[in-house]
Amino acid sequence: MALRLLDYCRARKLSLAELARWTGIARVSLSRYAHGAQDISLGQLLKIASRLGCRVSDLVDDREDLSSPAWKKAIRKQASDPAHKRDKSWVPRALLAARSAWQAASHEKA
Amino acid sequence: MRKRSAAASLPNPYHLLLRELTRAGVEYMVIGVSGINYFAKDARTLLSTADYDLFLRPTPENMTRAWRAFQKSGYTVVVRKGDHTVALRRLSPRGGQTLAKDQRTLIAIGPYQLVAEGLLAVSGFTFDEMKRRAVWMRDRELRFRFLVGGLADLLESKRLADREKDRLFLARYKRLLLDDQQK
Numbered sequence: 429m430a431l432r433l434l435d436y437c438r439a440r441k442l443s444l445a446e447l448a449r450w451t452g453i454a455r456v457s458l459s460r461y462a463h464g465a466q467d468i469s470l471g472q473l474l475k476i477a478s479r480l481g482c483r484v485s486d487l488v489d490d491r492e493d494l495s496s497p498a499w500k501k502a503i504r505k506q507a508s509d510p511a512h513k514r515d516k517s518w519v520p521r522a523l524l525a526a527r528s529a530w531q532a533a534s535h536e537k538a
Numbered sequence: 539m540r541k542r543s544a545a546a547s548l549p550n551p552y553h554l555l556l557r558e559l560t561r562a563g564v565e566y567m568v569i570g571v572s573g574i575n576y577f578a579k580d581a582r583t584l585l586s587t588a589d590y591d592l593f594l595r596p597t598p599e600n601m602t603r604a605w606r607a608f609q610k611s612g613y614t615v616v617v618r619k620g621d622h623t624v625a626l627r628r629l630s631p632r633g634g635q636t637l638a639k640d641q642r643t644l645i646a647i648g649p650y651q652l653v654a655e656g657l658l659a660v661s662g663f664t665f666d667e668m669k670r671r672a673v674w675m676r677d678r679e680l681r682f683r684f685l686v687g688g689l690a691d692l693l694e695s696k697r698l699a700d701r702e703k704d705r706l707f708l709a710r711y712k713r714l715l716l717d718d719q720q721k
Binding site: 435 | 550551552553572575576577578579581584586587590650673675676677678679680688689690693694697698708712715716718
């Protein structure tokens with residue numbers, strides 16, 4: 429589970445080192461919590477939330493997890509496709525063609 | 539005589555704009571869903587998007603160069619001011635500095651109802667960080683190369699932006715990619 433520590437620190441113009449000083453939790457640990465590399469205890473989570481003046485639930489990062497091995501592998505595979513070295517002029521063309529078709533269909537419906 | 543394909547005879551306004559930006563020496567990268575689409579293997583896996591997002595290096599000089607290139611390509615540049623937009627008919631060096639400082643997005647409205655957005659800030663990355671892992675793509679017809687943000691960075695930026703549309707996009711893209719891998 430990752431924490432939204434970096435967002436909160438950024439919003440409060442606070443560095444992780446400063447937060448570490450405030451909470452007495454090592455900066456390295458805070459960084460690991462922020463990236464979901466280490467699980468945090470409830471006690472420490474409460475301490476951080478109280479120092480930052482937010483709720484515990486605000487700190488929990490429930491955004492899409494892009495760190496799963498399957499997802500990372502899929503992204504790597506997609507990004508390293510040899511087709512990317514070829515011509516890419518078709519991409520905006522295909523999008524524009526799709527958009528025109530969609531617009532034409534909406535006009536017909538109207 | 540060389541035969542031209544039907545597709546090649548179609549205009550490619552976004553790439554004409556990119557070529558103009560490149561010629562004008564603008565430092566930019568294609569980002570957002572438009573950037574992610576360049577990693578698609580075929581037209582079936584393209585994801586629709588209303589605009590074309592560019593990440594511009596946030597310096598006054600780069601802003602001025604970009605503004606000129608947009609104008610030259612027939613685009614009208616507007617910026618948001620509160621809840622309305624204002625056309626940027628001229629851009630003085632001082633105006634460029636203010637835009638860069640405030641990290642205002644340049645919205646370029648062009649022919650064929652096209653909209654290109656020149657962003658000066660994106661979630662989670664500076665221009666240099668994103669440029670480090672950006673990928674060169676090429677347009678062989680127009681004969682130029684352009685930078686597209688790295689796929690992992692573009693997805694991470696969407697994750698960090700965390701708007702409703704980003705969540706929906708990521709869920710859809712994840713399914714699309716993982717399904718594709720299983721085939």
